[in-house]
Amino acid sequence: MPSLALKNLLHDKVRLTVTLVGIVFSVVLTAVQLGLFFGFVRATSDLIDHSQADLWITSHGVTHIETAVPFPEQKLYQVLATPGVTAVEKHIVGFGQWKTPRGGEEGILLVGFNLENPLGGPWNLVAGKVEDLKEPDAVMVDELYREKLGVTHLGQTVEIRGRRARVVGFTRGIRTFTTSPAVFTSFKNAQGYAGLREDQTFYLLVKAAPGVSPVALKQAIASRVSDVDVYTRAEFSRKQSFYWMFGTGAGVTVLIAAALGLLVGIVVVAQTIYASTMDHIREYGTLKAMGASNGYLYRVIIKQAAISGLIGYVIGMSMSLFVSRASMQGTTAIILPPLIIAALLVLTLLMCIGASLVSINKVTRLDPAMVFRG
Amino acid sequence: MQAAISVSGVTKVYGAGAASIRVLDQVDFSARAGEVVFLMGPSGSGKTTLLSIMGCILRATSGSVKIRGQEVAQLPERELPRVRLAHIGFIFQGFNLFPALNVRENVALALDLKRIRGRQADQQAMELLERVGLAHKAKELPANLSGGQKQRVAIARALAGDPEIVLADEPTAALDGASGRAVLELLRELAHERGRAVVIVTHDSRALTYADRIVHIEDGKIEPAASLAVAV
Numbered sequence: 001m002p003s004l005a006l007k008n009l010l011h012d013k014v015r016l017t018v019t020l021v022g023i024v025f026s027v028v029l030t031a032v033q034l035g036l037f038f039g040f041v042r043a044t045s046d047l048i049d050h051s052q053a054d055l056w057i058t059s060h061g062v063t064h065i066e067t068a069v070p071f072p073e074q075k076l077y078q079v080l081a082t083p084g085v086t087a088v089e090k091h092i093v094g095f096g097q098w099k100t101p102r103g104g105e106e107g108i109l110l111v112g113f114n115l116e117n118p119l120g121g122p123w124n125l126v127a128g129k130v131e132d133l134k135e136p137d138a139v140m141v142d143e144l145y146r147e148k149l150g151v152t153h154l155g156q157t158v159e160i161r162g163r164r165a166r167v168v169g170f171t172r173g174i175r176t177f178t179t180s181p182a183v184f185t186s187f188k189n190a191q192g193y194a195g196l197r198e199d200q201t202f203y204l205l206v207k208a209a210p211g212v213s214p215v216a217l218k219q220a221i222a223s224r225v226s227d228v229d230v231y232t233r234a235e236f237s238r239k240q241s242f243y244w245m246f247g248t249g250a251g252v253t254v255l256i257a258a259a260l261g262l263l264v265g266i267v268v269v270a271q272t273i274y275a276s277t278m279d280h281i282r283e284y285g286t287l288k289a290m291g292a293s294n295g296y297l298y299r300v301i302i303k304q305a306a307i308s309g310l311i312g313y314v315i316g317m318s319m320s321l322f323v324s325r326a327s328m329q330g331t332t333a334i335i336l337p338p339l340i341i342a343a344l345l346v347l348t349l350l351m352c353i354g355a356s357l358v359s360i361n362k363v364t365r366l367d368p369a370m371v372f373r374g
Numbered sequence: 375m376q377a378a379i380s381v382s383g384v385t386k387v388y389g390a391g392a393a394s395i396r397v398l399d400q401v402d403f404s405a406r407a408g409e410v411v412f413l414m415g416p417s418g419s420g421k422t423t424l425l426s427i428m429g430c431i432l433r434a435t436s437g438s439v440k441i442r443g444q445e446v447a448q449l450p451e452r453e454l455p456r457v458r459l460a461h462i463g464f465i466f467q468g469f470n471l472f473p474a475l476n477v478r479e480n481v482a483l484a485l486d487l488k489r490i491r492g493r494q495a496d497q498q499a500m501e502l503l504e505r506v507g508l509a510h511k512a513k514e515l516p517a518n519l520s521g522g523q524k525q526r527v528a529i530a531r532a533l534a535g536d537p538e539i540v541l542a543d544e545p546t547a548a549l550d551g552a553s554g555r556a557v558l559e560l561l562r563e564l565a566h567e568r569g570r571a572v573v574i575v576t577h578d579s580r581a582l583t584y585a586d587r588i589v590h591i592e593d594g595k596i597e598p599a600a601s602l603a604v605a606v
Contacts, residue, residue, distance in 0.1 A: 004472065004483065011474030286470040289431055291459025292487050368431045371466055372422045372543050 005303035008280060015279075016308070019272040023312025024319065026265020027348055031320035033258035034344070035334035037251055039327070042335055044177040044244040045237040047093060047111060051120040053205035054214040055221065056236040058229050064243040065093050065236075066109060066178060068202035071228065076204055078225045084212035085221075089114045090201035092190040095180060099159035100150035107180040108149075108160070112190020119205040122184040127154055128169020133186050140169040144331050145181035160193045175331055177244050204228075262351060270355035273305055277359035281366065288368035297363045301356050309352030313345055376443055378571035379428055379539050380404035384437030386423055386594075397423045398434070399594040405571040407538060410562050412585040413575045420594040421575045422543060428573065429462050429541050430454045442538065459487055463532030465542035465561075469524040471516040477503065477527050478512040484534035502530040506560060522553025529560055540564065542574045546581060558584040 009016050042049075047065060048056065057079065059069040079088045092112035097105050113120040115133055122130065122140050132138055139160070141149055151158070156167045160183070174182050191198065208217045214232045222230045231239065245251025277284070284297055320336060327334040386398040398420045405411045413421045426432035427439060430446055431454075439447040441461050449457065458464075471480050481499040485491070490498060503509045506526040516524055525545055532540055542561065546554030558574075562584050565572040574585075582588065590597045 004475065007472075007474035007479070282468075282470065283472050286466070286472075287483075287487070288455070289429070289458065289464055290484060290487060291455045291457075291462075293455050296487065369426050371464070371470055372426055372431075 003303070005300050006307055008276070008300075009304055009307055012276065012279070015272060015276055019269060019276075019308045020312045020315065022268025022272060023265055023309060023348065023352065024316040026261050026268065026351065027313055027316025027344065028319050028323070029261030029264065030258050030347070031317060031336060031340075031344055032323055032334055033254050033261055034340055035320065035324050035327075035336045036332070037245070037254045037258065038335040038337060038340065039175075039333035040177055040251060040254065041241045041245060042333065043175040044241045046174060046176075047109075047120070047182065048233060048237045048240055050123050051091075051205055051233065052207070053089075053091075053119045053233055054208040055206035055218055056231045056233065057204040057206065057221065057225070058202075058231070058236075060227055060229055062229065063247070064240050066095060066180075068094060070196055070200040070202055073199050073201045075225055075228060076201070079204055079206060079221055082217070082221050082224060084209050084217045085206055086209040087117055087119070087207040089117055089119045089205045090187050091120045091203040091205045092187060092194055092196065092201065093120075094190075094194045094202060096183070096193050097161050098149055098181075098183065099162075101152075101156075101158070102150055106149055107178070108183045109176050109178065109180045110160070110190050110193050111182050111184045112187040112194070113184070113205075115186050119207060120203075122169075122171045122174065122182075124172045124174065126170050126172045132168040133184065133189075135166070135168060137164050137166050137189060138168040138185065139165045139189070140171060140184040141167060142174045142181055143170045143172050144175065144329075146170070148331075149181060161195070163192060165189075165193070173328070173333075175333055177250075179331065262347065265348070265351050266355050269305065269308065269352050270358050273301070273308070273352075273356050274359050274362070276304070277301060277362060281362070282371070284363050285366055285368055285370045288366060289371045294364055298360050301359050301363065302353055305352040305356035306349055309349045312352075313348040316348075317341060317344065376406075377404035377440070378407045378442060379573070380438075380440045381424070381428060381434070382438045382440075384424070384427060384434045384439065386420070386427065386432070387435045397594050398427070401437070401591070401594070401596055403428075403589060403596060405539070405573050407571050408565055408569045409586040410565045410572045410574065410584060412581070412588045413573060413591060414577055414588055415591040416577070419591045421591050423594075424591065425541050425543055425573065425575050428539075429464060430457045459535070461537055461539055463534070463537040463540045465525070465528050465532050465540065465545045467544035467547045469516070469521075469528045469548070471524055471527055471531075473516055476513050476515055477508060477519070480516065480527055481530045481534055484531045488535040490535065498534065499530075502533055503527070505533070506530045520553065521549045522556055525549060525553070525557045526560065529557065529564075533564070538570060540570050540572045542572065544576055544578075545574060546576065546578050551580065554578065554581065 059071040062068050076088050094110050096108045096110040098108045099105055151167050158165050176182055208214050218230045324334040324336045382402045384401045388395045415421045427434045446457050478499045481502050482495045485495040506529055508526050545557055558581050561572050564570050
């Protein structure tokens with residue numbers, strides 16, 4: 001069969017270009033916004049997801065990791081006494097102030113953990129070792145934020161809340177949603193930087209014994225330790241992401257932008273496919289007169305839309321992946337998981353086919369007798 | 375001999391009430407296999423409407439339409455494309471070729487509608503083009519052909535799938551004299567040598583010598599006295 005759909009598309013290269021520009025714009029806008037969304041989601045919960053803890057214990061009513069309320073460390077012993085617990089570590093995550101060499105101040109996210117059992121410690125180390133944090137006032141920062149924090153070299157001395165700190169290592173790719181860089185240090189240092197008393201902690205991180213269900217352990221701890229909330233790692237991660245993405249409206253904004261991208265795509269594609277259909281309306285009338293069923297004509301139009309969608313998707317997704325790759329060098333990651341890449345293909349095809357429905361409606365009502373009218 | 379296509383008592387009225395227009399009024403008409411019938415008349419006389427009704431493109435308000443003796447006027451709308459596809463080839467005044475398809479593909483598209491595809495379609499398309507003398511233009515786009523050549527491609531397309539009836543609407547109107555004669559010669563050959571019923575709507579009086587029979591229509595009525603058989 002001569003592919004009328006493909007030939008029609010290629011015959012009018014200007015219109016094809018306009019259609020493709022619309023689809024590519026839509027795919028890139030949607031993919032980048034969704035990528036930003038997933039990047040933000042990851043940034044909000046990265047510290048939790050990489051903590052290797054099975055459970056997080058917080059004081060009552062903590063809505064997100066950055067604003068914890070301190071509680072007495074004695075609860076650690078109550079938790080440790082719970083059957084099925086193999087390890088419990090005190091942990092600190094909280095905002096702090098970093099004085100840059102230029103004299104300004106930057107907000108940071110202090111992360112204090114037990115160096116002997118590094119639940120909740122740093123990952124992706126590119127310079128230095130976790131053991132280096134045993135040195136007095138030692139901290140680690142992420143390479144992506146070096147410029148922001150004014151860190152030029154390892155061993156540089158800086159100030160956190162008026163206390164001395166020394167950079168002993170760098171991580172790579174640990175982003176935070178609040179744009180306050182994560183600064184890892186020992187629990188003891190963090191207590192000082194955060195202004196906590198020696199017997200206080202923000203969190204307890206729990207490791208379950210092999211074979212013990214974190215959900216069951218959570219219930220056991222919750223029933224014997226008062227005035228705390230206990231979450232599995234996945235629960236706390238979801239709570240944290242939900243707070244930032246939907247509680248603050250930040251994620252909704254990004255999702256709306258993604259939806260707008262789709263909408264723009266639908267409008268552009270619908271308009272160009274409709275214009276193309278109108279250009280070829282006499283041909284569709286001829287086909288109808290020759291005996292083509294409506295189904296045959298629908299297939300031509302849908303094929304046209306699907307081919308446009310496929311070409312537009314390939315170009316648009318290639319551009320989006322390039323942008324995503326480039327974003328990994330910066331503090332705002334655009335993350336495109338394989339599932340989203342595949343879902344966007346389906347979405348693009350549905351968008352294009354959906355957009356062609358206006359044309360299909362036109363062709364359905366087309367009177368084949370038009371071919372005899374001059 | 376049974377008519378390949380016949381209409382009897384066909385009336386077509388547009389609109390309703392006082393504003394209605396009777397375009398065809400109790401028309402009887404038939405064409406047999408192997409004959410070329412010219413349907414002539416002034417503009418607005420109803421000849422194209424009659425052609426559309428015979429081609430199952432337009433429904434008559436009343437009356438009977440038979441194709442090879444089978445009543446088709448009462449068939450549901452969804453059945454009509456199948457009837458057109460199986461029995462009728464159309465030739466249009468404006469050629470109505472597909473500009474994005476080359477000549478062979480234009481013909482093959484008609485075969486595709488009849489589910490003849492692949493090599494068989496290519497072969498049949500080339501045979502049809504051979505028959506209209508345009509095999510050497512198979513890969514040309516319609517834009518690169520003359521008016522006469524375009525109409526010959528349209529004829530090849532109308533013949534795809536071997537329909538018994540060919541309905542042509544002013545096939546020579548857009549052509550110069552020589553091209554018009556060549557097209558009419560081809561249609562006459564089709565009727566006489568291939569046994570097709572060919573109905574041509576025209577008001578090109580230069581074409582009269584190609585008709586086996588001429589039917590005049592005026593104000594929606596066939597004029598019996600004016601219809602005549604032409605000695606071939």
